[in-house]
Amino acid sequence: MQPVTRTIRVALAGNPNSGKTSVFNLLTGLHHQVGNWPGVTVERKSGAVTYGGYRFEFVDLPGIYSLTAYSIEERIAREYIIDELPDVVIDVVDSGNLERNLYLTTQLLEMGVDVIVDLNMWDEFSASGARLDRGRLETLLGTPVVTTVAHRGEGKQALLEAVIRLSENRSARHRHVPISFGTHLEEVVADLTTRIAAAGGERLGVPARYLATKLLEGDPHIVEILHNRVPAARAILAAIDDLRQRVEQAAGQEPSRTIMEGRYGFISGLLREVFVSQTVDRMEFSSQLDRVLTHRIFGLPIFFAFMWLLFNGTFTLGAYPQTVIAWLVEHLAGSAQAALPAGLIREALVDGVISGVGSVAIFMPNIMLLFLGISILEDSGYMARAAFIMDRVMHLLGLHGKSFIPMLMGFGCTVPAIMATRTLESRRDRILTSLVLSHMSCSARLPVYILFAGAFFERQAGNVIMLVYLFGILVALLIGRLFSRTLFRHEAAPFVMELPPYRWPTGWGLLFHVWERSRHYLKKMGGVILIASLVLWVMSVFPRAPQPGPFVSRGEAVVVTGAQEDAVAVQSISADGAAVAGVSAEEAAAERRQAAASIEYSIMGRLGKAIEPVLRPLGFDWQLGVSLITGFVAKEVVVSSLAVIYQIGQEDDEEIDAGLTSALRDPKNGISPLVALAYMAFVLLYTPCIVAILTIRREIGTRWMWFDVGYQLALAWLVAFAIYQGGQLIGLG
């Protein structure tokens, strides 16, 4: 193998839907890392490859249509090029839409970077009957032109070699052609260029002409950069607005329009010389398909059918790996129970860590399948149609059509839903969507509803649960509108969006991407839930309640306290033979009493009692309070914590259900149907589980996380209060 002589840093730019991701996968061969651009939650993919004696370091820039300053993606791309000065930029072009894709190319050329134009999707181009004179294109553009069919794996070698040639300056065609903006504007540009160069603008690493052009376009980002980094240029900056106004008056139109016309004029002149249009419209098939999928009448039902398919599919398919994971967790708990000596560590491990992590790990397959489903929708192009169909409704909430699918995902699990908000382009939309989607009742809350509704409303239980869900949606709508009118009045991004042609989502890259995303979730979940479960366990076990007297050996019906009900309970349990694991019935009952007493005595219990005054107006007592606290870790834990608090045997699910139901109904515990309603409303509205909260922090920021926690708690309290007190007033109490 040749010794590596040089490292070449390459950035990939291009329109969304140009197949840039496929090109990146082609070049890096799936050896890449996924991270974030600093300070923002936009995905950053990077990878390295060795070829021909060189080491290539690739960075995938976000998909952009142009290099203005107005969206996060564009700013990221721009800043990367200016600050990091990559050796080569590969501009991935969708060959089927040359005119629009080349608009970005012209702007890259203006920045003075060394560009390689990669005509991707070349197979579609050739098949469409279009023709292109590549040699002439290279001459006219002044850049190398390579063709690839990335999704079929073709073109890697040609591309890498073009990069090598370009960076070694061996290519004779390496010559930048400045685009003319018309005689009048050119005078102004030339003058401004000279002045900027004199002020030292080229220190930034980009041509002075580029800076001049941007200033004439009124680009706020460039103004800021110049102001900060090139103090000598401030005089120019002060006069720039005036200059633009004069140009606008003289030309009868704003400079940015003239500049844009210059670019497009260059492109169409270019294409006239080298390009023969296709005889077949490439959107023909997609248009035909859209006649059905976005049909005036059938479009909506078809869309809902797809959504139903997506969610049902993930849960049905996910059931198989779920049973495997459940078995694994049980097995692990069992062997830990058997292998370790009785004592604190074993309890911590089994009751705390394994059961805690296990209850959340169970959801992993569903989440991975959800990610896969979403990726398929995106890559095939249907996601854009989904946004197209739902935008009207979303706009009423002050949101974007693309918000719909994350909100829908919130019904499954809040965490991937928040991660899915990355498809939204503006930060404002992402924040608002994330705040609102927490109210889409996640599937972990469902067991709580089933329990309470089943205990108190019996035959109406199904309707009550439905009502809870609808209430959540209603709250989401109202909150969405409220926030978008008050907190988020400004900076709503335009909806303008492309509907790409439908394409088959391609295999390995997709799976790899899903794996990357899920792996991140797994790591986060593993770490956080582990700690949180441990903390929860510690809080619920310490300090330990004083022990009652020792048990008599098995077979003797000794009961620690002499209540009549206990005797009956013990007898009935023995009759059913529910004693397992070598523990007799009365020992089991006594253990449960012990556990319940422990809870009351522990930090958790004391915390519950401490907040009881706050919960009293809602009709909750300290026991319900404790269960709500445990819900911070994971909503699944609420039911099991209730089971412990009310001393229900945890041998099997049916026993838990029956036991809990009767415990809840027990007037001693002071829960009435009204309280149950208030409780369910509270569970619906209050903060999501800790993994979701931390995901919000990661995706949006710490301040917003606290805001979310605060407002959701307040909202939950207010609504539960209204339900309970209001109900009492009416006399439903």
Next chain:
Amino acid sequence: MRRNEHPFLPVGPISLDRLLPCQGAKIVTLGGSQVLRDRLRSLGLREGAEVVMVKQAPLADPVEYRVLGGHITLRREEARAIQVDEVVWMPGGFRHAPGRRHAGHWHGRCASAEPAEAAEPGAAGGAGRRWGWARGRGWWRRGRGRRSGS
């Protein structure tokens, strides 16, 4: 604003959101914020470009347009900021405003292939008629250039 003898084909600059399905027009001016204008331009919706209204979403908003070989969607309120002129019927469809029905008309869709021969509107299976400056080669035939050197 006059109406010519062809119903539903307005004359004079109108806002983009008023185009009916299968109508094409040329963009005259872009309104709205700087952000919106830059975004529109980078997607091909620029002054001087030809745009065709394809369809509206099931809930009547947003609207899908065809421009520069791609399909773009815009909300009606964004489309209202764009002024267009020289409205023509694209071949393949003569669509009445929703709700009107006439026997014998073909309520077709926008054809994406070569425009069919002009026919009288109202003839069964007829294509839309090309009007005014759109007669002849048809401005929707883009990109027919010469190969270099020929």
